[in-house]
Amino acid sequence: MKRISSRDNASFKQLKKLAESSKARRKAAQALLDGIHLLAACLESGMQPRLVAISENALDHPEIGPLLASLPEVEVLQLPDALFNEITQLDTPVGLLALIDIPPARIPSNAGFCLMLEDVQDPGNLGTILRSAAAAGVEVAYLSPRCADAWSPKVLRAAMGAHFVLPIEEGADLPALVARFNGKTLATRLDAKQSLYQLDLRGPTAVLIGNEGAGLSDALLEIANTPVRIPMPGQIESLNAAAAASICLFECVRQRLK
Amino acid sequence: MKRISSRDNASFKQLKKLAESSKARRKAAQALLDGIHLLAACLESGMQPRLVAISENALDHPEIGPLLASLPEVEVLQLPDALFNEITQLDTPVGLLALIDIPPARIPSNAGFCLMLEDVQDPGNLGTILRSAAAAGVEVAYLSPRCADAWSPKVLRAAMGAHFVLPIEEGADLPALVARFNGKTLATRLDAKQSLYQLDLRGPTAVLIGNEGAGLSDALLEIANTPVRIPMPGQIESLNAAAAASICLFECVRQRLK
Structure with missing residues (x-):
């Protein structure tokens, strides 16, 4: 020593x-x-x-x-x-x-369960989302260039080891990935007609989560093929980005258990 | 001015x-x-x-x-x-x-959808949980004496207005509340046999969430009538407290929509 x-x-x-x-x-x-x-x-x-x-x-x-x-x-x-x-x-x-x-991300070529994060900027949120994704069995997490640095101490701490089981691609071109994803691309938005709980999520699914303040960009909202709303029966219609991500990812988990 | x-x-x-x-x-x-x-x-x-x-x-x-x-x-x-x-x-x-x-908490006498938080100490987590609870339509949140101060600036900020629609009782005697709750008292634990998704959560339900590091105390685990596990098919079995709370609360939402 x-x-x-x-x-x-x-x-x-x-x-x-x-x-x-x-x-x-x-x-x-x-x-x-x-x-x-x-x-x-x-x-x-x-x-x-x-x-x-x-x-x-x-x-x-x-x-x-x-x-x-x-x-x-x-x-x-x-x-x-x-x-x-x-x-x-x-x-x-x-x-x-x-x-x-930093280990090279082993990105699977045909992942059926993906997470795409656009400009998630709070390190605690980003780490929490990666932790939920790793627990849910997400196969790859794509992060847009303006997300927080995935390998910063704060993100690592909040992710509690997710970095070592979940392939993470930083600086990803999300519009290109959404365009060529062969399955449902879920974009949460408050005004979507379809409820998360009406969808069949057993096939290939990519969950898109946007920036904490601004949500998903128009560019992604336009090309995502499945706009979706998390039903909120309470008196506020508002969820933290990590909470919304966890709810969507574990609805996929629930349906795939059957 | x-x-x-x-x-x-x-x-x-x-x-x-x-x-x-x-x-x-x-x-x-x-x-x-x-x-x-x-x-x-x-x-x-x-x-x-x-x-x-x-x-x-x-x-x-x-x-x-x-x-x-x-x-x-x-x-x-x-x-x-x-x-x-x-x-x-x-x-x-x-x-x-x-x-x-600080407004007096108007605690409903016979709430059918409750949240009980034991020693949740991170203000960001506590605020995020209260925000999810308000969105889910939880009727009352009970906080143990060692939770973070619900009315601190950090908790208020993370809760994004939840404090004004969700009755919050601080310093609550959780063991007494669990003991007399007339319905399911859900205690998440990794080793529980029952999956969250096997339960019928349409009746009166209280969701218990424990401290970030230690989880729920033995005292509460012993008296909660419904030990429950969130299935995690991924390579880590670990969720942030706010993520776990959001997943449990919105499974209640999903079942009650039907």
Whole structure:
């Protein structure tokens, strides 16, 4: 284990850049996993981190010792708590960060259950949606260029490991994907005539979810072949993007269970 | 319109306290609505604010003039942007804050569609859940004492007006409520035998949602009469609390539409 004590250390500077800058993450094709749970999900998928950083505070953590012992080939850095806290974005960090190469997305060629996200900008929402999609068995998530950075620490944290089981294509050309999708392309909108619960969703289905404020763009609304409304019998007609996505995805799950 | 320029002004100090302290909000039984949408939702419910604060920056906003003109009896304060920004929690504030008396919750005596939240601590999650509940037509939301403060600015923002159509009881004794609920009390757990989609949810139903990390307490799991699992065919079995709540509530919606 190598101890680092200076802010001028090259590894520390690299970690800090990756924590803060989506540009740096894209350039290096690397990301940071904050906490034990995400590293465990990464390892479970068969991936190894490049580097693990531990805060002094965490040296005695009962789960961290065995975890490191299981990774004899991975470089481990030890950081003073003050330096570690400059990198982590958790309020109560466990004191473990892993640096990984972002895995190439293995996009299936003929997915029958897709998610397409247009300009979902809140990292918490994006992560929550990816988590629901992975749990629902979505085969691929396509993200428009103006979505939040899928590999940012906040999205990774909210997604709770979804990144390691769900292929994610960033910068996707959604209009082209919708146009050539061979099945139902569901566009939620409040004024749609058809209810989500009237549709047969057992065949190939792509669920489209739009920006938190603006919803789906006219460009996508025009070409999606299945406008759909989530019935809302309450006194407000309004759902969070992640709630709407989860409801649509799990209606697909329900119908496919039969 | 009264202009305020000093941090020592009593109204400014009161607004700041209400923005920052849940204790202050409870003591005064008052809360702050940040932005036009929340004030509109409040007005639509028939409530009037006690006071509206406007930033200098917002004086020319095209929606704010007519809004204030429709409230001739409400006191309006004008604040320099610097002072306003000490109160708002929005990154890009529109420049309008309204001070309201927290309305008394009109709890229906025999609600057939309830939500019970145990120790949901993330304000964004809590607000998103209340928003889904209001859209689903839930009749009352009961919050355990260790839930986040329902009237905090972050919860209000995420709930997008749900507070004005959904009765919310904070500090609720959930074990007592579950014990005397005359219908199904649904407790989601990964190891439950029954699937959500096998249940008949058309009768009286209470949906129980637990803490983000720990789930429902053993105390509630023991007395809830309907343990239930959301089927997750994907490679992770994990949902955000707000996603799980939305899926359960809208399965009730779906069944009741028939």
